[in-house]
Amino acid sequence: xxxxxxxxxxxxxxxxxxxxxxxxxxxxxxxxxxxxxxxxxxxxxxxxxxxxxxxxxxxxxxxxxxxxxxxxxxxxxxxxxxxxxxxxxxxxxxxxxxxxxxxxxxxxxxxxxxxxxxxxxxxxxxxxxxxxxxxxxxxxx
Numbered sequence: 001x002x003x004x005x006x007x008x009x010x011x012x013x014x015x016x017x018x019x020x021x022x023x024x025x026x027x028x029x030x031x032x033x034x035x036x037x038x039x040x041x042x043x044x045x046x047x048x049x050x051x052x053x054x055x056x057x058x059x060x061x062x063x064x065x066x067x068x069x070x071x072x073x074x075x076x077x078x079x080x081x082x083x084x085x086x087x088x089x090x091x092x093x094x095x096x097x098x099x100x101x102x103x104x105x106x107x108x109x110x111x112x113x114x115x116x117x118x119x120x121x122x123x124x125x126x127x128x129x130x131x132x133x134x135x136x137x138x139x140x141x
Contacts, residue, residue, distance in 0.1 A: 008129040015126075016116040023112040028105040029075075033058060033068055035109060038077060038102040041094035048081060048093040077101055 021032035030038070036058045041047055049057065055065035069092045072078040077098035083089030094102075120130040 005129060008126055012120050012126050012129050015120060016113065019116040019119075020109060020112050023108060024105055027108050028101060030077075030101065030105060033060065033064075034072055034077070035102070035105055037065075037068055037072060037092075038094060038098050038105075041078065041092065042099060042102055046093070047099075048091040050083070051090050051092060054092055072098065 017032060020035075024030055024032060024035050028035075037054060040054060040057045041049060044053075051065055051069065052062065054069070055062055058065070060068065069078065069080070072092070073080060075097075076095060078092050078094055081091040081093050083091060117130050117133065120126040123130075
């Protein structure tokens with residue numbers, strides 16, 4: 001991959017992330033990191049992950065995921081639980097309210113992602129990389 005294409009990937013990523021985060025916050029009161037955490041928890045066995053596993057799965061450091069877990073817990077979307085085998089291990093567990101919020105937000109996420117990629121495909125600087133993702137058909141004409 002050449003430097004120019006990589007720069008397009010970086011710009012596309014930043015724009016899409018910004019659009020997704022803004023839309024999720026406006027419509028569902030959660031940010032992109034919260035959405036991703038709920039998504040990972042929803043598919044995890046028993047709906048729970050150790051804090052470090054959650055951090056690794058969404059690309060955050062331990063400190064950031066701890067603050068994220070507090071926000072989700074405060075909103076009633078997750079709860080904390082101790083590992084029965086190792087009382088020092090802390091799990092974050094998705095709640096029924098968390099699953100409901102995720103279900104509502106998933107439709108918005110998919111729509112916002114499609115819209116952001118379509119917008120990028122119309123930008124001459126990003127069209128090549130947006131089309132290369134395969135999510136957007138190559139423009140005709």
